[in-house]
Amino acid sequence: MIGPLHMLGDLADPSKHQEDxxxxxxxxxxxxxxxxxxxxxxxxEQHLAAMRREGVIGGPVHLGIGQExxxxxxxxFLSPSDMVFGAxxxxxxxxxxxxxxxxxxxxxxxxxxxxxxxxxxxxxLWDQPNGxxxxxxxxxxxxxxxxxxxxxSKLRGDPNISVSYLGDGAVEEGGVQESLNLARVLGAxxxxxxxxxxxxxxxxxxxxxxxxxxxxxxxxxxxxxxxVDGNDVVAVAGAAERLVGRIRRGEGPAFLEAVTYRWxxxxxxxxxxxxxxxxxxxxxxxxxxxxxxxxLERAMVTAGLWSGEMRxxxxxxxxxxxxxxxxxxxxxxxxxxxxxxxxxxxxRAGSR
Amino acid sequence: MSGGVIHNYGTAIRSAFEYLLDRYxxxxxLGQGLWSPWYVGNTMTDLDKRFGRDRIIDTPVSELATTGxxxxxxxxxxxxxxIHPRMDFMLYAxxxxxxxxxxxxxxxxxxxxSGVTIRAIINRGGEQGAQHSQALHAWFAHIPGLRVVxxxxxxxxxxxxxxxxxCPDPVVYIDDRWLYELTAELPPIEERDLALxxxxxxxxxxDLTLVGSGFSTELALRAARQLAEEGVSCxxxxxxxxxxxxxxxxxxxxxxxxxxxxxxxxxxxxGMAAEVLALVSERVPPGAxxxxxxxLTLPDAPAPTSRVLEELYYPSVRSVRDAALKVLAGxxxx
Numbered sequence: 001m002i003g004p005l006h007m008l009g010d011l012a013d014p015s016k017h018q019e020d021x022x023x024x025x026x027x028x029x030x031x032x033x034x035x036x037x038x039x040x041x042x043x044x045e046q047h048l049a050a051m052r053r054e055g056v057i058g059g060p061v062h063l064g065i066g067q068e069x070x071x072x073x074x075x076x077f078l079s080p081s082d083m084v085f086g087a088x089x090x091x092x093x094x095x096x097x098x099x100x101x102x103x104x105x106x107x108x109x110x111x112x113x114x115x116x117x118x119x120x121x122x123x124x125l126w127d128q129p130n131g132x133x134x135x136x137x138x139x140x141x142x143x144x145x146x147x148x149x150x151x152x153s154k155l156r157g158d159p160n161i162s163v164s165y166l167g168d169g170a171v172e173e174g175g176v177q178e179s180l181n182l183a184r185v186l187g188a189x190x191x192x193x194x195x196x197x198x199x200x201x202x203x204x205x206x207x208x209x210x211x212x213x214x215x216x217x218x219x220x221x222x223x224x225x226x227x228v229d230g231n232d233v234v235a236v237a238g239a240a241e242r243l244v245g246r247i248r249r250g251e252g253p254a255f256l257e258a259v260t261y262r263w264x265x266x267x268x269x270x271x272x273x274x275x276x277x278x279x280x281x282x283x284x285x286x287x288x289x290x291x292x293x294x295x296l297e298r299a300m301v302t303a304g305l306w307s308g309e310m311r312x313x314x315x316x317x318x319x320x321x322x323x324x325x326x327x328x329x330x331x332x333x334x335x336x337x338x339x340x341x342x343x344x345x346x347x348r349a350g351s352r
Numbered sequence: 353m354s355g356g357v358i359h360n361y362g363t364a365i366r367s368a369f370e371y372l373l374d375r376y377x378x379x380x381x382l383g384q385g386l387w388s389p390w391y392v393g394n395t396m397t398d399l400d401k402r403f404g405r406d407r408i409i410d411t412p413v414s415e416l417a418t419t420g421x422x423x424x425x426x427x428x429x430x431x432x433x434x435i436h437p438r439m440d441f442m443l444y445a446x447x448x449x450x451x452x453x454x455x456x457x458x459x460x461x462x463x464x465x466s467g468v469t470i471r472a473i474i475n476r477g478g479e480q481g482a483q484h485s486q487a488l489h490a491w492f493a494h495i496p497g498l499r500v501v502x503x504x505x506x507x508x509x510x511x512x513x514x515x516x517x518x519c520p521d522p523v524v525y526i527d528d529r530w531l532y533e534l535t536a537e538l539p540p541i542e543e544r545d546l547a548l549x550x551x552x553x554x555x556x557x558x559d560l561t562l563v564g565s566g567f568s569t570e571l572a573l574r575a576a577r578q579l580a581e582e583g584v585s586c587x588x589x590x591x592x593x594x595x596x597x598x599x600x601x602x603x604x605x606x607x608x609x610x611x612x613x614x615x616x617x618x619x620x621x622x623g624m625a626a627e628v629l630a631l632v633s634e635r636v637p638p639g640a641x642x643x644x645x646x647x648l649t650l651p652d653a654p655a656p657t658s659r660v661l662e663e664l665y666y667p668s669v670r671s672v673r674d675a676a677l678k679v680l681a682g683x684x685x686x
Binding site: 085117120133143 | 380406407409411412414416417418419420421422423424425426427428429430432447448451452456457458459460461462463464465467496497499519520521547596
């Protein structure tokens with residue numbers, strides 16, 4: 001059990017945990033699938049960073065390069081009938097569930113073919129057919145919503161769960177504390193996943209909280225929790241499997257804290273090493289060496305499951321897919337002008 | 353009406369809950385005080401005993417998480433009703449209502465809607481003061497994506513609640529404790545489509561148009577009865593659905609009478625009465641107005657506690673009647 005003064009220790013130290021992942025016991029197909037998924041998410045986000053830098057994308061994009069292992073590890077145990085809620089940095093949450101790259105690109109470009117039909121952009125994503133119920137940029141805005149979705153499952157007696165992705169900044173919102181308590185008291189079938197990347201938009205967690213571990217809030221609300229290296233997809237998946245299983249069995253909500261780091265700044269393509277406190281070029285370099293993708297890849301090469309040639313081939317195929325999806329999205333139609341008013345309500349007043 | 357059931361405003365609300373809980377397994381209710389006899393008057397008495405405490409959930413003191421949970425449960429296919437026994441405390445829940453519920457449909461391209469119903473009770477007077485008295489319907493009516501409903505009659509208390517819960521959009525349903533003693537004989541329930549409901553003429557006249565919502569409609573009706581005895585005949589329009597607001601009936605009436613008095617239990621500045629005056633000034637033909645339109649509202653001050661100040665603060669039948677006569681005489685209310 002995590003106590004109130006629990007600290008992350010080594011997990012928050014980028015000079016630690018740089019070793020290859022321990023992959024023994026994980027099925028080779030699963031490892032290959034995780035690797036491909038993480039590579040795909042990273043390349044999609046690198047493409048978005050480049051397009052934003054060039055000014056092709058009009059709105060802000062919050063990129064999670066370096067955090068890919070969290071969504072990939074958690075999504076392994078989710079199905080399209082589960083209900084996932086995200087926040088401002090949610091491209092990976094959506095893509096890890098099988099979301100369409102073209103749909104994401106078209107959305108970011110404001111096209112009618114986008115996942116949110118061009119009404120949401122990067123910060124308001126929707127892909128319910130794949131279990132992604134929505135993301136919004138108000139910090140912690142979807143956390144109570146996920147509790148309600150998990151309560152719906154409990155009331156219906158179905159095995160579906162909801163997932164609430166939030167960050168270490170979000171736990172400072174009062175609504176998160178209310179939500180943890182409410183979920184516990186009502187037995188909502190919800191998994192809280194805190195991607196603790198140690199930073200709010202610009203401030204290190206040490207300047208915002210007395211402890212760098214957010215799992216202490218789970219302890220305070222008597223919610224089962226695990227704390228893992230979020231740059232270790234095997235560790236994330238192991239914890240997710242245990243916690244998701246508990247929730248599906250009706251044993252109440254659960255809480256996963258995955259410690260990670262975003263390579264880029266809060267928003268767009270820059271590294272933001274000149275803002276905030278304790279986000280130095282040295283730290284960024286150390287965290288890049290703790291790369292969730294490279295650590296998995298090296299371990300798989302050692303185990304004979306992967307090779308440089310396979311990597312080149314996979315990357316080349318993804319490049320083609322990304323270029324094709326982007327090209328199609330950029331040529332897709334804009335939303336009709338009627339979308340401005342027609343989508344406010346399920347039906348406009350006075351019409352059937 | 354023969355064969356009807358006698359209800360007061362409070363038991364009419366309770367009968368709507370019973371109907372909904374009986375008919376729709378996906379309906380459940382959450383909020384504070386639902387297992388207590390003294391939070392919500394007679395509007396929910398023993399619902400927990402009849403339908404079980406899984407579906408009638410008395411929650412922790414957490415307005416934001418409770419309301420947000422209602423928004424999320426609706427996205428997950430349920431028809432939740434969130435109860436705020438006093439509107440003032442609901443301000444903790446503004447993110448869930450304004451940022452999430454109201455905007456969801458538009459943000460996701462109309463592919464999903466949060467059909468949550470948020471019931472907010474106006475509970476004022478009795479020397480309760482600034483934080484136990486607010487009527488904030490105009491705030492919510494300002495927000496695209498929310499449907500805002502204020503029943504002024506016993507029938508609407510029941511029927512608009514059912515329509516709200518059956519509506520796929522988020523609805524803020526606002527009832528008023530000052531109306532709970534109204535009684536009427538109600539016909540059997542017929543479900544209505546909230547998107548087709550709007551302002552209604554509740555009294556017909558020719559000299560002056562009175563417009564109100566919720567308790568203000570009741571004041572307008574009582575004042576109209578008194579004015580009738582004094583030889584003044586009034587159209588009285590009950591707004592019923594404050595957002596989206598259909599201006600047609602109001603414009604038609606004021607075009608006929610040439611005179612408008614809007615009455616509102618909220619504040620003056622950017623309030624519901626201001627909206628009524630604005631839509632009339634935009635739409636009524638030039639020359640149709642025989643007098644300056646006027647509004648009778650709360651003064652722009654928080655609710656006082658002292659009884660003497662309370663009497664000054666709230667509109668009354670008397671103040672509506674006096675204001676109407678001033679408008680008819682061509683004066684202003686300031």
